Amino acid sequence: MAAPKGANVGSRNSSTGSKSKESGDGGWFVTLAIAVSLLKCLLLPTYHSTDFEVHRNWLAITHSLPVSKWYYEATSEWTLDYPPFFAWFEHLLAKVAQYVDPEMLKVENLNYASQETVLFQRLSVIITDILFIYAASQCCKCVNGRKDRRDLIQKPAFVLAVLLLWNFGLLIVDHIHFQYNGFLSGIMLLSIARLYQKRVMESAFLFAVLLNFKHIYLYIAPAYGMYMLRSYCFTGNNPDGSVRWRSFSCLRLLSLGLTVCSVFALSFGPFVYLGQLPQVLSRLFPFKRGLCHAYWAPNFWALYNMVDKALSIIGVKLQLLDPATIRTGTMTRGLVQEFEHSVLPSVTPMATLVCTLVSILPSVLRLWRKPQGPTGFLRCLILCALGSFMFGWHVHEKAILLAILPLSILSVTSAKDAGIFLVLATTGHFSLFPLLFTAPELPIKVLLMLIFTVFSVSALRAMFQRERALLSWVETLYLCGLVPLGAFCEVVYPLTSWHQQLPFVPLLLSSGYCALGVTYSWARLYISALSDLPSAKQKKNQ
Amino acid sequence: METCSLAALAVLLALYVRWTVSLGPYSGAHKPPMFGDYEAQRHWQEITFSLPVKQWYFNSTDNNLQYWGLDYPPLTAYHSFLCGQIAHLLNPDWVALNASRGYESLQHKLFMRATVLVADLIIYIPAVIVYCFCMREIPSKKKISSLCCILLYPGLILIDYGHFQYNSVSLGFALWGVIALSFEWHLLGSFVFCFALNYKQMELYHSLPFFCYLLGRCLKGGITGRGLFLLFKIGVTVIASFALCWIPFLTETEQILQVLRRLFPVGRGLFEDKVANIWCSLSAIFKVKKMLSSESQLYLSFLCTLLSVLPSCIKLTMQPSVRRFKFALVNCALSFFLYSFQVHEKSILLVSLPVSLIINDAPLISTWFLLVSTFSMLPLLLKDGLLMAYIITTLVFLLVSKSLLPAPENMSEESINLKPFCISVRRYLPWFRLPGYLIKLSFCTSLMGMAALTLASAVLVPPPRLPDLFPVLVSSFSCVHFLAFLFYFNIIYFWDNFNDKSKKKL
Known part of the structure; x- marks a missing residue:
């Protein structure tokens, strides 16, 4: 909620001196972050999904078993299937947890959820989100280049801060459904911000760490690889923008490789030493699941x-x-x-892999031919995330956050991207609705979604009011269609008698409807990435 | 960004906070045999749904008045009746006569919480929006910030959505009354205020300023000419609206008397539990309840209340203006809370409403008051298991009001409305200066004190000889604040000239 708050912080700052205004994220960012964290705390008593038990089980496994058994333990059906760093992270959490309630750290205590456990786990998400908050502040600094005397709530940095911190998807997935996407996305955003700040080595290091926390980020690895190779290892361009082969710097490639490899060695080394690598990998990539x-x-x-x-x-x-x-x-x-x-024809995992690669390829090649700085990289990253979301095997609806969060950064820099962002964020977030199906959480998800959507639409519209309209009438109509769809799926349909026989109809309808929007924004983003951008203007913006 | 979307965001945020608080526990959850206010409201639905109107307020085999007998005015009963009808449609067990006593389930909790939200959405929240947006000559940003602060006031949220009551209905009606009066729709204002009175008799705290303001308006119009006619119209409106609310009970005098007996239980003593008013705080050192007979307690409290409200009322009658009316509401409600008979800790909400209405005139003091008022209910909230919600909502409110409301940077006399007072003091004591830092310091000390007492009540175990140590400390601490606030608001009231023309007007 930030919005009204910000309004006045702005007016106050301007009256008392523009000290904090100059630095870009002064007092208002801290206020906003504290407010959002407090509002997250209100979600403590809400429903939590089986993912809560998943993470409790991992706490127990990493606390009470030696490392050699982490990836073999199978008392619970929720076996450890994240990379080693995440296991270590749980191990560290367990060190604190033992003082809160030692019972939660027993592997055989399945579905254990005492009040202390819930409080501990929920607070651990909120506290580790500090990393996300820090990353968001770094991202805000990246978009705050222009000196503008606009009101605070129209500043790109402020809008971006709210879009990131109050991201509907993160709120419901992390703080209600229960997962740790906040600090993971934080690492991702931080590594993007470091690229903007030309601290490439740090960025590479962060991304390697991230990969060892959650391997879903492999989807965006092609963008990183290509960008690092093209814009870091090759230090120069020909006048026409193509790569100058002579400028290749082996030193840079070596140091990059060394950084990344040492992170991986630290993470997987112990398991290689124990001879458990195949077992770990089979846990990480379970292709037995459905399409x-x-x-x-x-x-x-x-x-x-x-x-x-x-x-x-x-x-x-x-x-x-x-x-x-x-x-x-x-x-x-x-x-x-x-x-x-x-x-x-039925779809095989191989086919999805090929589709994914084919869908990613043009954007990666584009990054090679016309790097266009960090913005080009970010565009490619989003296209990778979206491509794998579109064609991947056993994709979770939560994976859309991988695209929405980075796209928030682009959305505050150009009107065209803002329009795409609005379509993608709204449909992507709407498709998360089935995650929460309990009645008490219905008002919460609707309210949170409305807050995010109203803010993003009106803030972006106000930011780009001098340019063309952000949404065409077809897009507006399509987005408005979500309202009756939501009302039908969430309220009307469960009251009808069909609900008993055909419970999947609402899911089918909403994922079908949202798929149109996601596909559309993917296509538009692709077109805008491949067509020639007025790069002069882009450069000025940075 | 347009004002409209900002306002929408503020309202959505307020709804979010309300609904998340409502996921928490309610008063008397799983505590047989008497449970708490939640069960009281459910029981009223059961009674009003199952019994004919004539029996609602009477003791009978089916209506044991000892078990949460209906003791609110008819509008509350009708509201319960309406909710009871819906409850019966959804699940007849919820309101089955006698069989449903102490009924608790997740679905039912959801239903009850939803009724509070619906009532709030229909009455209170629109009133706050209209109030904030009708303040003329105020920049739209200020409107948004006051909207946000008023809607996020934690006291009301915690009592309605946590503890479980329908205060937003009566307060909402009272607010509609204030709005109508500030638009000079005197008849409508008195009509709506009668609704508030007939929803909850505690609205009597607000009735004197309403009466005096309207009387003052009539006197201004000339007591022989138009003023008399206006007075006559208002009188007819009030009688008619009361009659409207009481129709089913007007058939017999016994019915009316019984309802009145239920509404004003004089036998219940000077105060209940630990209230932050003067009597309860005094009894920490001086056992008022034991030393004085119950009759003299009644007279004493009546006398003190009268003495405290009289000056404000007389001034309001002589010089009625909307701004003065709002301050008089604060003074009277606060006096009633501090001095009157049979006060509940929740009655502080009746003071908080008018205080939140002047949040633009006195931002610092209003915020301070609203924080203390929430704090004064801490023992109750602790009993209900709402500590977490209390801490979070209070911090949110503090943060929002700190960043939204214009903070008086240098604590000048002007900024806290004390300039006229200081000028007149200086006539006698020329060296007098208001120590600005002292006010800031005392604000911070007070915040620290509240934090420390909250922590102590939540964590420490009181010594066995003094089991009520922390509740008494909390209520005495708050009482001292309230006395200071009463003093402050009275000073503003009598020294400020409240010129409607030059100052901002509602």
Whole structure:
């Protein structure tokens, strides 16, 4: 909430002196961060998902077992499947946890959730978010280049700070559903900010650390690799912007490689030494899961599945298909775990991998041919995240945050990106709604979503009021369509009698509808990245 | 950014805080046999749903008045009736006569919390929005900040959404009354205020300023001419609105008398629990309740209250103005809270409402008062298990008001409205200067004190000889503050000339 608050902080600052205004993130950032943290604390008593038990179990495993057993332990079904740094992180947390409630650190105490445990785990998320807050402050400094005398709430730094700190997805996924995405995203944002600040080595180090916390960030590794190679290892360009091969610096490549490799060695070294690497890797990459996660993420495969379903229904209606031969999937159950395609060819993990790589490739090549500084890198990173979200295997709907958070940075720098951001953030966040399905949390998710959306739309619109409209009428109409869709899925449908027989319909509808928006913004982002940007203007902005 | 979206954000944020607080425990949760205010409200739904109107206020086999008998005016009863109807539709067990006593379930809690939210959304929140946006000659940013602060006031949120009551309804009606009066819609104002009175008899705390302001307006219009006519119209409106609220009970005198007996239980003593008023604080050293007969207690408290409110009321009647009216509301409500008979700790909310209305006129003192008022309810909140919610909402409020409201940087006499007072003091004591740093210092000390006492009440175990040590400390601490605030507000009231024309006007 920041917004009204900021309004006055601004007016106060201007009256008492522009000390904090000059530095870009002065008093208002701290105030905002404390306020947001306090508001997060209000979510302490809310519902938490099985992920809460997952992390409690990991606390117990890393605390009570020797390292050699971490990746073998399987008392609980929620086995450790994050890279070693995250295990060490849990190990450290457990050091504190033992003073709070030692019972939570016993591996056999399945589904243990005493009040102290809940308090401890929830607070650990809020406290580790300090890293995220710091990263956000660094990002705000990167966009605050222009000297403008605008009101605080129209400053890019302020808008970005709210967009990041009050990110709806992080709030509900971390502080209600329960996960530690906050500080992980913090590391990612910090490494992006370091690239903006030309501290490339630090950035590479941070990203390597990040990869060893959660391997989902591998999706954006191509952008890092390419950017480091092209803009750091090659120190010069030809006048036409193409790479000057002579300028290659082996020293830089070596030092980069050394940094990254030593981080990996630190993380995986012990397991290599123990001869457990295959076991660790098999835990990290479980390809046994289905194409789509329990709730379909709004990506290409959701659309693919829906087309398949539609075709099979039409086929049966037109008697082109024999109902007996159609493999009916497990779709009629509440959770769509595995889905058998009846008309279209079934999708293999390999196929998704190829699709993902193909979708990422043009953006990475573009980064090679026209690096365009950190902005170009950021664009490529977002495209990598979105590409893997669109075509990846067993994608979680939460993975959309990987694209939304970096896109927030771009959104405050250009009107075009702001428009894309609004579509992507709104649809992406809306698709997170099924994560929280309990009645008391319904008002919370709606309110949080409204706060974020109202703020992002009105703040970005006010920021770019001199330029063209951010959203075309089709986009506006599409986004407004989310309101009736949400009302139908969350309120109307559960009251009808179909809810018992066909509980998956709301999920299907919302992921299908959101998939359109995500695909659309992905395509638009791709087009704007590949078409020639007025780079002169971009440079001025930085 | 447009004012409109900022206001929407403020309201959404306030709703978010309200709903998250409501996820916490309520008063008397899982505490048989009597439970708490939550059960009282549920029980009223059960009674009003199952019994005919004539029996609502009477003791009978189906309506044991000893068990949370209905002791609020008819509008509360109708509200309970309405909620009872909906509850019956959703789940008949919730309001089954006698069988539903002490009913608790997650669904039911959700339902009850939702009724509070709906009432708040219909009555209180729109009133605050209208109030804040009708303040003329104030920049829109200031409107937003006062909207934000008033809506985030933790006391009301904690009592309504945590402890469980419907204070926002009666306070909302009273606020609509203030709004109507400031638009000079005198009839509408008195009509709406009658609703407030008929929802909760505690609104009597606000009734004197309403009466005096309207009377003053009539006197200004000329007691023989238009003023008399206005007085007549207002009188008819008040009687008509009361009659409207009391229709089902007007058939027999016994009904009316019984309702009144239920509303004003004089036999319940000077104060209950630990209240931050003068009597309770005095009894720490001087056992008022034992030393004086209950009749003389009644007279004593009546006399003190009267003496305390009379000056404000007379001045308001002589020179009625909207700004003065708001300050008179503060003075009277605070006097009633401090001196009157049978005061609950929650009654401080009746003072907080008018104080939050002057948050733009006296930002520092209002914020301070609102913080202390929330703090004064700490023993109650601790009993309900709302410590966490109390700490968080208070810190949020402190943070928001600190960054939104214009902080008087140098504590000049002007900035805390004491200039006229200081000028008149200087006539006698020419060396007199208001020590600005002292006020800032005492504000900080007071905050520290509240923090320390909160910590102590939450963590420390009182010595066995003094089991009530911390509640008494909390209430005495708050009482000292309230006396100081009463003094301060009275000074402003009598020295400020409240010129409606030159100053900002609602």
